[in-house]
Amino acid sequence: MKRSHLFTSITLASVVTLATAPAASAASFLSPLQALKASWSYEGETGPEFWGDLDEAFAACSNGKEQSPINLFYDREQTSKWNWAFSYSEAAFSVENNGHTIQANVENEDAGGLEINGEAYQLIQFHFHTPSEHTIEETSFPMELHLVHANHAGDLAVLGVLMEMGNDHEGIEAVWEVMPEEEGTAAYSISLDPNLFLPESVTAYQYDGSLTTPPCSEGVKWTVLNDTISISETQLDAFRDIYPQNYRPVQELGDREIGFHYH
Template identity: 45%
Template sequence: MLVRKSLHSSLVSLVALSGTLLLVTGCSSSSKSQGLPEEKQITKQEPVPMEEQKDAEAQPPAANAGPGDHHEEMHPDEKSHMEHHATAHPRWGYEGVLGPQMWGDLAAEYSTCKAGDMQSPIDLKWSKPSQGRPLQFNYKPSRLKIIDNGHTIQINADQGSQLVVNGETFDLIQVHFHAQSEHTLSGKHFPMEMHFVHKSASGKLAVVGRMLKVGDKANPVIEKIWANLPKQKTMEMEAAGHAIDFSAMLPKSLTYYNYAGSLTTPPCTQGVDWNVLNTPLEISKDQLAAFRALYSNNFRPVQSLNGRKAINY
């Protein structure tokens, strides 16, 4: 009798355990079928004048009708100002708790954004032109390679285009856009600003900025860029059969303001040679609207001069 009772007790326990397992399995299946929340994987997207997103510094507006779906200086320390690409860097943005006023507190590597004393952009004030220090552009046609890095629209340059200034050669890495302009002229913004980001063999950065203003006609180079914007962010797309002539984005008159500054996007690295062209590029009202439909406020406010002066050459 004792053996039978023991066996009966074991069978009851086994049945109870099986029921529990079935209940747990059933709950799990039910949760999935009802679409209950599951753990989500967080993915990161990565973000570029007269001044200025392959850093800067390097933010712009879609396909055909205007910039397509998507969007700041090779983080110079690399390619985001030099490639405004998604990276493992801490997130930042242009609004709220991720905005410019908070950059220096977002991560230790961004501390220069808050503590640096030679930050960009700045307000430029007219001064009597000085002689010397010409900018020599040796730009070559490049494949049209565009990326919307989440902070701006950026065009990555093929090797071979260079800027020579003060006897030093800098390779063009990328060009990107901001709206409004980052630099101001006597306190006033231009509708947009674009930055040509260059890097020397020693790692020094030189950025050429040019303001954009609204005119009567559409700019053909901007039109080509806007018509070939990628529909997916953070993925570089080459427009097959299309090339871009960066020199066509430069003015005939190469007068400019020069000053020592920084990237205008995290990590806000200092030691950047800034050259902001005096002559703005004209674009149409529709071209401006197309960019602003994507990025309407991807600009950093002006920073304190801290004794610096911008020289007009």
């Protein structure tokens, strides 16, 4: 199932210039889900509104100027921010419940990844958020998949895939069959082709952003697909039985530009 979201430009609110946040890396992405996973959440006094106050390492969550997620929109004058391509292959993934989401980590095999301006970014893991973190023209979606990639320097690039209600999805079902209901329980290994998570059209929005979880480090290259994939009500309910909601609200765009790449 797919759906197109091409709209005219909207007026964006200006924001005060904020301090530059540290750049994200593969290490900074993994550490909050391991060493610091008990110190933040998606609700209450440890929820997104307070992340920046919970730890000095999370300062970018409140004072960063290129934060994610954002509201995406289409403008006829938009051009690509970077050239990109993808090449994925079937590989082994270890599926875990890390206390914030269900995450599938690439094991020893090469699952492929992205090429951005000629530089390779290898897929290292993917995970899920409900409802979606990014919005299109202020429209939210039931779920969003993040495929996280890193280059040799550890810089990150994330491919976001939005989901709409429809039929069972083969790739999601493969993950759900083994997803642990309890945090910290044993991870299960599956063989999966990441291409299953891509819609027929990979026309995409592009922008410079951050991690959407603490420490909210910036320097992440975001590519969010315009078309969607399907998820069934049964599949969505299965995830929400574990995590009823695990999303960060949209952040100010500021003076950033959103690119649009026809593929």
